[in-house]
Amino acid sequence: MAAGTLADDDPDTAWWHARAARARGGRIAVVRETVGLVAYRAGEWAEAIGELRAARRMGGGPGHLAVLADCERALGHPEKAIELSRSEQATELDADARVELATVVAGARADLGQTEAGLAHLEQFDPQERARNPRLGYAYADLLDRAGRPAEALTWFIRAANADTDEDTDALERVEALAAVVGSATEEAADPATGEAGPDSETVAVTDADPGADSGEVTDATVAGLAAGTGAAAGPEAVQVGPAPAGAEPTSDDGPKPTPAIGPEPTSDNGPDGGPGDGTGTGDSDPGPAGAASEIPQVLFSDDGK
Structure with missing residues (x-):
């Protein structure tokens, strides 16, 4: 179908083709589903909701729940997006669809001023999964930024x-x-006097x-x-x-330095020998543990254009 081919590159033209297809095959579930997804890409949020709900009634299954939730969010109804995540259909989603829905719900929480709740919603996924999934990691990073971190x-x-x-x-x-x-x-x-970083x-x-x-x-x-x-x-x-913060203990990667002998310094006719050095170094911290294509379309995060 031409509408599906053009959806990403020319969503407005794709939307025109989709409406023409709906006029001819409006009783076919896959046609209504395609029309709904094209409407979503074109920013026709209300049309997308209507078409995707019609497709779900005809074909059954959970449908594109994350897309429906994101449309509700784009229309200024974040509470409806959260409500969709609690529906019975949400329990039928596969792993990729659950990730997409979670990112939308987290954004909806932030829309309601509940940024910390949005972060907690994404923290149901372990850190490694968040690091592996670019959209999940991005959504988590965006909320951290919005939280002032x-x-x-x-x-x-x-x-x-x-x-x-x-x-x-x-x-x-x-x-x-x-x-x-x-x-x-x-x-x-x-610190302007010493050039050393302050506690903040x-x-x-x-x-x-x-x-x-x-x-x-x-x-x-x-x-x-x-x-x-x-x-x-x-x-x-x-x-x-x-x-480095002021007062940090310098370390070295070259191993421990020799400890100077305790006791009186040796003397000679030429004066005392030099004392121990004051070498500095930088320490390394141990790395922690290391941090999926989906059949559903990626959620656009419509409130900020992502």
């Missing part, structure tokens, strides 16, 4: 960018934008292994360079944006 959001946008091999999201652009924000916040928190400086904590740490992709390790505007990457296991 930019350093954590940056970490999760990086993971979403690594997982998004098809570039269905703008995760990489969000990484670049947030790296600048986090870097700027670190500079502002630095932001740090990107790496709790899960980076999926793309050894593949040349954007990883947590690139954040330090992005924030500093150099593009240089830090080590692959831990990233800190900005200088």
Whole structure:
């Protein structure tokens, strides 16, 4: 069907074809389903709801529940989107469809001012699954950003960018934008007299292994360079944006330093020999554990154009 072929590239033309198809095959479930999905792509939210509900009545099954919920959200009814997630049909969804519905419900919670509840809804999926699924990781990162937690959001946008091999999201652009924000916040928190970061400086904590740490992709390790505007990457296991907190104990990767002998220093005709050095180093944190195509169309996150 021409409408389905044009849905992504030219949704308005596709919507015209879909209405023509409905006029000829309005009693066929697959036609009504296709019309509903094309209407969704074209931003015809009310039409999409009507067509998808008609298709579900004709063909049975849970239908495109995530798309229906996102349409309700786009129409300004986030509470209806949440209600759909509690319906009997939601229990019949497969794993991919459950992920899509969860991202919509989390966004609906945020629309109602319940951002923390939205985060909790996504945390029903373990961190590894969130890191592997680009849309799930992106939704989680977006809510962290909306909750005023930019350093954590940056970490999760990086993971979403690594997982998004098809570039269905703008995760990489969000990484670049947030790296600048986090870097700027670190500079502002630095002590102007000593140049050392104050207690309020932001740090990107790496709790899960980076999926793309050894593949040349954007990883947590690139954040330090992005924030500093150099593009240089830090080590692959831990990233800190900005200088280390004042008073941090210096460490070294080269093993323990020799302990100076206790007792009086040896003397000679030429004066005392030198004392022990004061070498410094940087420590590495242990990486945590490392963080699916769907037959249903990907939810557009209609409230912000994603």
